[in-house]
Amino acid sequence: MIGPRQALRLFRINWVLLRNGLDEVILATHLFRPLRWLIYLTPWYWLRGELPPYPARVRQTLEDLGPIFVKFGQILSTRRDLLPDDLAVELARLQDRVPPFGGDQARALIERAWGCPIEDVLDQFDPEPLASASIAQVHTARLKDGREVVVKVLRPGIERTIRQDLGLMFTLAQLAERYWPDGRRLRPIEVVREYEKTIFDELDLQREAANASHLRRNWQGSEMLYIPEVFWDWTRPNVMVMERIYGTPVGNVEEIKAQGVSMKQLGERGVEIFFTQVFRDNFFHADMHPGNIFVEPSGRYISIDFGIVGTLTTEDQRYLAENLLAFFERDYRRVAELHVESGWVPPGTRVDEFESAIRTVSEPIFEKPLAEISFGHFLVRLFQTARRFDMEIQPQLVLLEKTLLNIEGLGRQLYPELDLWSTAKPFMERWMKERLGVSGLAERTKQNVLSIADQTPELPLMAYRILSSYDRRLRLAESTHVADAERATQARASGNAIRAIGGATVFVCGTLVLLLGPGHWLQESAGAALVALCYLSGIWLFASAARRV
Numbered sequence: 169m170i171g172p173r174q175a176l177r178l179f180r181i182n183w184v185l186l187r188n189g190l191d192e193v194i195l196a197t198h199l200f201r202p203l204r205w206l207i208y209l210t211p212w213y214w215l216r217g218e219l220p221p222y223p224a225r226v227r228q229t230l231e232d233l234g235p236i237f238v239k240f241g242q243i244l245s246t247r248r249d250l251l252p253d254d255l256a257v258e259l260a261r262l263q264d265r266v267p268p269f270g271g272d273q274a275r276a277l278i279e280r281a282w283g284c285p286i287e288d289v290l291d292q293f294d295p296e297p298l299a300s301a302s303i304a305q306v307h308t309a310r311l312k313d314g315r316e317v318v319v320k321v322l323r324p325g326i327e328r329t330i331r332q333d334l335g336l337m338f339t340l341a342q343l344a345e346r347y348w349p350d351g352r353r354l355r356p357i358e359v360v361r362e363y364e365k366t367i368f369d370e371l372d373l374q375r376e377a378a379n380a381s382h383l384r385r386n387w388q389g390s391e392m393l394y395i396p397e398v399f400w401d402w403t404r405p406n407v408m409v410m411e412r413i414y415g416t417p418v419g420n421v422e423e424i425k426a427q428g429v430s431m432k433q434l435g436e437r438g439v440e441i442f443f444t445q446v447f448r449d450n451f452f453h454a455d456m457h458p459g460n461i462f463v464e465p466s467g468r469y470i471s472i473d474f475g476i477v478g479t480l481t482t483e484d485q486r487y488l489a490e491n492l493l494a495f496f497e498r499d500y501r502r503v504a505e506l507h508v509e510s511g512w513v514p515p516g517t518r519v520d521e522f523e524s525a526i527r528t529v530s531e532p533i534f535e536k537p538l539a540e541i542s543f544g545h546f547l548v549r550l551f552q553t554a555r556r557f558d559m560e561i562q563p564q565l566v567l568l569e570k571t572l573l574n575i576e577g578l579g580r581q582l583y584p585e586l587d588l589w590s591t592a593k594p595f596m597e598r599w600m601k602e603r604l605g606v607s608g609l610a611e612r613t614k615q616n617v618l619s620i621a622d623q624t625p626e627l628p629l630m631a632y633r634i635l636s637s638y639d640r641r642l643r644l645a646e647s648t649h650v651a652d653a654e655r656a657t658q659a660r661a662s663g664n665a666i667r668a669i670g671g672a673t674v675f676v677c678g679t680l681v682l683l684l685g686p687g688h689w690l691q692e693s694a695g696a697a698l699v700a701l702c703y704l705s706g707i708w709l710f711a712s713a714a715r716r717v
């Protein structure tokens with residue numbers, strides 16, 4: 169139910185839409201349709217002159233509706249799979265212009281969060297914010313021990329504003345989905361739901377701090393990337409204290425050059441950092457816009473703002489790597505097959521049709537010299553095509569696509585001749601080899617040993633179930649006239665039972681020997697290779713039997 173306050177706000181949205189010449193949105197969503205006559209009666213409506221292009225009108229509308237809508241537009245701009253290119257480009261230009269809140273108010277919020285006066289913790293606190301955005305504001309400060317820090321504080325009352333605006337967005341999305349045939353294709357409710365998740369994540373600074381700490385651990389001691397330290401003692405859900413960093417914003421290319429930094433190396437490092445985060449660490453910074461990246465004179469990057477991070481499932485990681493490798497070999501059949509194998513598109517998808525659609529969007533990309541080919545662009549086109557084949561693009565893949573576009577844009581701005589493929593290919597091929605090679609398999613088996621050992625006590629029960637299933641079938645077959653087919657089933661089941669028992673025995677023995685620990689006489693005498701062999705064949709035998717039963 170819409171309350172009076174929301175009704176008023178909807179009325180305002182209606183007004184803003186009309187003022188910006190988006191009458192068709194009102195007509196399409198049935199939003200206060202009758203009221204449009206009011207505006208048609210104002211002379212201003214008829215005198216407004218020629219309207220700017222449609223994408224510019226959408227951008228203006230979102231800016232007029234306030235910071236939460238602006239942020240929504242910024243996030244929407246990354247949904248290249250959903251939006252036409254011109255609209256996505258225009259939305260990417262959205263800027264939030266919110267006045268900062270007072271230093272006194274910031275101080276009061278911090279003191280309430282810490283439960284003590286600021287002076288107990290800080291030597292100095294600058295009431296003038298260093299930066300102010302729609303959700304939070306950043307102040308510089310110095311800890312008692314002399315370390316320079318920044319204090320990030322959430323805007324007061326921001327959660328309530330977000331809840332109200334989200335409520336309106338859901339209302340609009342429902343109207344669009346119900347009445348607007350074109351709107352349904354854009355899945356407005358799903359898009360707003362994703363936005364809701366992202367924005368609420370950003371409201372928890374403790375979560376952002378945890379992301380920062382995790383990234384910092386992954387890049388500890390690296391000469392390529394530095395992540396500032398979080399001061400956990402003074403971090404709360406609405407206040408985060410972090411080491412202050414000094415670097416040149418990555419957009420100041422001239423200044424970076426003047427410091428003697430190798431631009432080629434910088435561009436390549438950007439690509440390597442991205443691929444390392446996605447493939448080695450499976451934890452990537454997913455808000456890589458230039459405002460969040462700085463460069464030290466040594467050529468090391470520094471990144472900040474860890475509100476949005478991404479991870480992929482191990483399967484998605486592999487499929488992604490294979491997709492990129494297959495794409496650059498122009499093996500479109502493989503790209504299509506991978507989409508079906510990974511479950512990204514429904515199982516019944518016609519591989520040949522999908523292959524041909526992928527070829528159609530990919531071939532023009534190869535028109536360009538290799539050094540100019542964009543991975544991000546390829547993913548955009550691929551996802552747009554896959555959507556026609558009912559691919560549900562998962563939010564994590566959208567995040568990845570967006571980050572890739574950012575990284576490419578950045579890399580080429582720093583070093584226009586950057587050959588992304590030559591930089592990334594060896595990295596990905598090495599990763600695939602390590603993952604699928606013997607050492608990768610051994611490593612993953614080692615990682616799984618504990619969970620397998622944990623399940624070892626269940627094995628006798630599982631073997632018992634397999635046997636009793638066999639026994640049931642046997643009795644069933646005896647009680648009826650045993651047809652030829654049933655006899656074949658019997659024979660298969662008895663083979664399975666033998667395999668299951670054999671497999672389970674070998675498996676249990678293998679696990680026990682492994683758990684005896686290194687140096688034990690049994691392990692030494694059996695030899696690690698033999699144990700591994702028994703162990704793997706045990707798993708194989710048991711799994712194949714279990715699958716057949």
Ligand SMILES: Nc1ncnc2c1ncn2[C@@H]1O[C@H](COP(=O)(O)OP(=O)(O)OP(=O)(O)O)[C@@H](O)[C@H]1O
Pocket residue numbers: 298299300301302303304305306318320396410411412413414459460472473474475
């Ligand atoms: N550790 C830091 N050291 C120095 N400056 C910082 C640090 N963290 C943030 N800043 C400054 O504050 C600005 C805003 O910080 P941050 O990006 O974390 O906030 P935000 O609210 O998420 O902003 P936006 O939405 O614009 O990304 C940065 O662009 C940077 O100038």
